[in-house]
Amino acid sequence: MTEIQKQKLLRIARETLECFLSGRKLAALVNDDPVFQERRGVFVTLKKKDELRGCIGYIEGVGPLAEAVRKTSIQSATEDSRFPSVEYSELEDITIEISVLTPLKRVEDAGDIQLGRDGVIIKKGYRTGVFLPQVADETGWTKDEFLSNLCMYKAGLPADAWQDKETEIYIFQADVFSE
Known part of the structure; x- marks a missing residue:
């Protein structure tokens, strides 16, 4: 994505929050950029004074990117x-970060995961957990700690579930940008 496209998505997220939280009507989106029509996974992370304040997103595209940014911002x-x-009243202290994801790739070996570059999804049965690529840098965890925490705290699985052959591991990358 270009810097202009990133800034426009951040502006969409900011204006969406300002309108929604103040009770004003959201303006129609002008999707004049083909990139904003793409179906891409996206997460919106809100931080207040560098502390997490909210984070929700979609691993895979659920609609045009600009609309997905609006929806996940809310x-x-x-x-x-x-x-x-x-x-x-908190908005002036909130920083918005957007992560636009690449398609998922299944890996058979945890050795294929590169911390800081790859986001990871763990799936076993009906349980699923996801960490965005930046989680590794923010926590300083080793790969084993990263995967164990993903299993326990995001997927509700035993810490060593990532080593089980029945557990599916997927990786993805993200274009991460913030205000």
Whole structure:
């Protein structure tokens, strides 16, 4: 994505939150850029003074990228069960980060995962967990710690489930940008 496209998506996210949280009507999106019509996985992360305040997204595209950014911006502010809903008065202290994802690639060996580059999805049965690529850099975990925490805290699986042959591991990359 170009810098202009990134800035436009950040502006869409910011304006969406300002309108939604203040009770104003959302303006129609002008999708004049073909990139904004692509179906891509996307996450919107909200941070308040560098602390996580909300993060929700889609691993795979559910609609045009610009609309997905709008939808996940609202969901990150209001539906992340780890936090109370963001109030309009908090917006001046909120920084928006957007992660636009590549398609998923299944890997058979955890050795194929490159921390800091790859986001990881763990699936076993009906349980699934995901860490975005930047989680590795933010936590400083080793690969074993990264995968164990993903299993336990995101997928609700035993810490060593990533070593089980029945567990599916997928990787993806993300174009991450913020205000």
